[in-house]
Amino acid sequence: MTSIRLALPVLGLCSLGLIGSYCSPGDFKVIVDDTGSSVSDDTGVQLSGFDGTIEGTVRVQLYTMDEEGEYVYKDWSVHGDDWPFGGLWVYGFTEDESSGDETFYANQSILSPTQAGDTYALSVKTGQTDNIWIGAQLDWRGDGIMGTTDPVGIYPLPVSVTDGSTVTGVDITILAFWNPSSGGGGGGGWNGTGGGNGNGSTTIAGDVIITYSYAGGNAAAMLMDTSMQGPYYADLTTPEPVGGGAEGAYSMTVSKDYGEMNLMGCHDSNYNQVIDAADQCGAYISEPNVDGNPIDVCCDNNTEADIQVPLGDYELDLVPFVRLSGNITSELGALGNYAAGSKIYVTALKYRPVEDVDVQDLLDNSYDYVEFNTDDLGTDTSVGYGLVVPANTVLYLVAYVDDGGNGVVQEESEALAFANESDSSYGRIPTGSQSQTYDMELAVVVK
Numbered sequence: 001m002t003s004i005r006l007a008l009p010v011l012g013l014c015s016l017g018l019i020g021s022y023c024s025p026g027d028f029k030v031i032v033d034d035t036g037s038s039v040s041d042d043t044g045v046q047l048s049g050f051d052g053t054i055e056g057t058v059r060v061q062l063y064t065m066d067e068e069g070e071y072v073y074k075d076w077s078v079h080g081d082d083w084p085f086g087g088l089w090v091y092g093f094t095e096d097e098s099s100g101d102e103t104f105y106a107n108q109s110i111l112s113p114t115q116a117g118d119t120y121a122l123s124v125k126t127g128q129t130d131n132i133w134i135g136a137q138l139d140w141r142g143d144g145i146m147g148t149t150d151p152v153g154i155y156p157l158p159v160s161v162t163d164g165s166t167v168t169g170v171d172i173t174i175l176a177f178w179n180p181s182s183g184g185g186g187g188g189g190w191n192g193t194g195g196g197n198g199n200g201s202t203t204i205a206g207d208v209i210i211t212y213s214y215a216g217g218n219a220a221a222m223l224m225d226t227s228m229q230g231p232y233y234a235d236l237t238t239p240e241p242v243g244g245g246a247e248g249a250y251s252m253t254v255s256k257d258y259g260e261m262n263l264m265g266c267h268d269s270n271y272n273q274v275i276d277a278a279d280q281c282g283a284y285i286s287e288p289n290v291d292g293n294p295i296d297v298c299c300d301n302n303t304e305a306d307i308q309v310p311l312g313d314y315e316l317d318l319v320p321f322v323r324l325s326g327n328i329t330s331e332l333g334a335l336g337n338y339a340a341g342s343k344i345y346v347t348a349l350k351y352r353p354v355e356d357v358d359v360q361d362l363l364d365n366s367y368d369y370v371e372f373n374t375d376d377l378g379t380d381t382s383v384g385y386g387l388v389v390p391a392n393t394v395l396y397l398v399a400y401v402d403d404g405g406n407g408v409v410q411e412e413s414e415a416l417a418f419a420n421e422s423d424s425s426y427g428r429i430p431t432g433s434q435s436q437t438y439d440m441e442l443a444v445v446v447k
Contacts, residue, residue: 048130048162049125049126049127049128049129049130049162050105050124050125050126050128050129050130050131050132050160050161050162051124051125051126051161051162051163051164052123052124052125052161052162052163052164052165052166052167053121053122053123053124053165053166053167054092054121054122054124054132054134054159054161054166054167054170055119055120055121055122055166055167055168055169055170056119056120056134056155056168056169056170056171056172057117057118057119057120057171057172058088058090058110058113058117058118058120058136058153058171058172058173058174059116059117059118059171059172059173059174060085060088060113060115060117060138060173060174060175060176061073061173061174061175061176062074062075062076062078062079062176062177062178063175063176063177063178064177064178064179069394070352071175071350071351071394074178076115078178079115081115083112083113083114083115084142085113085138085139085140085141085142085176086138086139086140086141086142086143086144086274087109087110087111087112087113087139087144087273087274088109088110088113088118088136088137088138088139088174089107089108089109089110089136089137089139089146089272089274089276090107090108090109090110090120090122090134090135090136090172091104091106091107091108091122091134091135091136091137091276091277091278092104092105092106092107092122092124092132092133092134092159093105093132093133093135093320094128094129094131094132094133095133095320100319102277102318102320103128103129104277104278105122105124105126105128105129105132106122106123106124107122107270107272107276107278108120108121108122108272109272109273109274109276111273111274120136122134130160130162131158131159131160132158132159132160133154133155133158133159133320133321134154134155134159134170134172135152135153135154135155135172135318135320135321136152136153136154136172136174137150137151137152137153137174137276137277137318138150138151138152138153138174138176139274140176140177143234143236144218144220144236144273144274144275145220145222145231145234145236145274145275145316146274146275146276146277146316146318147230147231147316148224148228148229148230148316148317148318148319149229149230151174151175151176151177152174152318152319152320152390152391153172153173153174153175153390154172154320154321154388154390155170155171155172156321156367156368156387156388156389157388175393190255192256192257194256194298194299195255195256195298195299196256196299196300196301196302197253197301200255200256200257201253201254201255201256202253202254202255202256202297202298202299202300202301202302203251203252203253203254203301203302203303204221204223204251204252204253204254204263204295204297204301204302204303204305205249205250205251205252205301205302205303205304205305206221206249206250206284206302206303206304206305206306206307207247207248207249207250207306207307208220208221208237208239208247208248208249208250208265208267208306208307208309209245209246209247209306209307209308209309210239210245210246210247210267210280210309211244211245211308211309211310212244212245212280212310213244213245214239214241214245214246214267215271216271217267217268217269217271217273218236218237218238218239218267218268218273218275219236219237219238219239219248219265219266219267219268219275219309220234220235220236220237220250220265220266220275221234221235221237221250221252221263221264221265221307222234222263222264222265222266223252223254223258223261223262223263223297224261224262224263224264225258225261225262226260226261226262226294228262228264228314228317229317232254232258232261233252233254234252235250235251235252236250236275237249237250239267250265250307251303254297255297256297256298256299257298258297258298259296259297259298260294260295260296260297261294261295261297262283262284262293262294262295263283263284263292263293263294263295263305263307264281264282264283264284264293264307264314265281265282265283265307265308265309266279266280266281266282266309266314266315266316267279267280267281267309275316276316277315277316277317277318279315279316280309280310281309281310281314281315281316282307282308282309282310282311282312282314283307283308283311283312283314284305284306284307285306285307285308285311288308289308289311291311291312319391319392319433320390320391321388321389321390321391322388322389322390322391322431322432322433322434322435322436323386323387323388323389323435323436324348324386324387324389324397324431324435324436324437324438325384325385325386325387325435325436325437325438326384326385326437326438326439326440327382327383327384327385327439327440328344328346328372328382328383328384328385328399328417328439328440328441328442329381329382329439329440329441329442330381330401330415330441330442330443331415331441331442331443331444332415332442333381334377334378334379334380334381335372335374335377335378335380335381335382335383336374336375336376336377336378336379336380337374338374338401338403338415339403339404339405340375340404341375341404341405342373342374342375342401342402342403342404342405343359343371343372343373343374343401343402343405344371344372344374344377344383344399344400344401344402344442345359345362345363345369345370345371345399345400345402345409346369346370346371346385346387346397346398346399346440347362347363347366347369347396347397347398347399347400348366348367348368348369348387348389348395348396348397349362349365349366349367349395349396349397349398349427350365350366350367350395350396351365351396352396352426352428353396353398353410353426353427354410355410355411356408356410356411357408357409357410358407358408359402359407359408359409360407362400362409367387367388367389367390367395368387368388368389369387370385370386370387374401385399389431390431391431391432391433392430392431392432392433393430393431394428394429394430394431395428395429395431396418396419396426396427396428396429397418397419397427397429397438397440398416398417398418398419398426398427399416399417399440399442400414400415400416401414401415401416401442402414403415413444414444415442415443415444416442416443416445417440417441417442417443418440419438419440420438
């Protein structure tokens with residue numbers, strides 16, 4: 001068994017590292033064949049369904065942050081030839097917009113990633129959806145667990161294929177915080193007194209009990225906070241078949257200072273050699289089939305803390321993206337009042353915006369964007385936009401007018417708008433884990 005101790009400051013830093021690279025619809029191509037079929041959903045509505053293979057490359061981009069909180073990207077040379085993290089997990093999914101729950105249709109683990117990037121291929125055939133999102137997650141600590149704060153990348157457009165084709169070029173970039181002195185590790189010495197061990201620590205131990213037919217794969221016991229973020233501590237175990245299921249012993253020595261926490265466990269039920277959000281999970285039980293969470297880790301050792309899998313609504317919560325939306329207006333009133341051929345771009349930028357930037361550079365450095373031809377907007381005084389962006393990161397939400405359509409924005413006397421009232425922030429916003437609305441008015445900035 002391997003016990004992992006995770007410090008809170010590390011969790012905080014990692015929560016900023018969820019990112020997906022922008023890739024426009026023209027960046028992938030469809031290789032057509034003739035193997036598609038039509039299906040119906042439970043209501044009898046005819047669906048074309050999804051039938052095809054998605055291929056692409058997952059890359060990890062290192063970053064750190066300067067004193068002003070801006071991202072500074074690092075070259076892989078800082079690590080020489082070493083790979084400092086664990087594996088990658090690539091998954092095809094849909095999301096219920098009302099509940100935020102994901103349904104996974106295919107996944108693939110990459111257990112020995114490379115600095116140059118790694119290819120993947122997901123084959124999906126289902127009648128439940130026409131479109132599938134593609135995401136990837138990095139095991140930042142190398143503990144074999146895709147935790148809730150491990151960095152995520154997302155392809156910003158849903159992929160659709162109905163005829164058995166192969167869609168290529170669905171590439172994803174994951175932004176990973178670079179800190180050569182941080183990472184996972186075993187629990188060490190403890191400071192202070194009290195706790196079950198009298199030295200500031202408490203031991204939690206028991207069995208992970210799998211109640212369905214077991215065909216192999218590790219399981220993990222995990223200590224989560226009461227909002228189900230984590231794990232703060234974890235222990236991997238390989239269960240042994242028992243009756244119609246399996247059991248595996250675990251033990252964690254944890255800080256008594258955490259107080260009330262949730263104790264959960266997950267089994268590698270998709271047999272991809274990582275613990276991830278698509279796996280079967282369950283809770284600490286006070287007796288069979290009874291959820292005993294939360295537990296108090298402040299005081300006595302608990303060496304009979306069994307975990308039942310599956311039980312309750314437990315999972316490694318994955319928030320791959322959020323949606324930014326709103327309305328764009330103009331100080332000119334009608335959006336068609338700009339010069340003929342003008343365009344409006346609403347961008348979610350990776351970097352702080354600069355003046356006199358080529359539109360193509362702007363789009364290449366956006367997580368997502370939308371564009372509007374002002375000639376088509378006529379007397380409309382507003383137009384709605386919607387963007388898909390990585391959750392739990394920082395970006396710059398900016399709207400531009402390319403007045404006259406010369407391919408350059410933020411020239412002198414060209415209008416723009418930031419996502420908040422402070423121009424000094426350049427539209428800098430944290431995306432968080434909830435969708436957000438920002439209305440913006442295009443205006444010429446007086447210098």
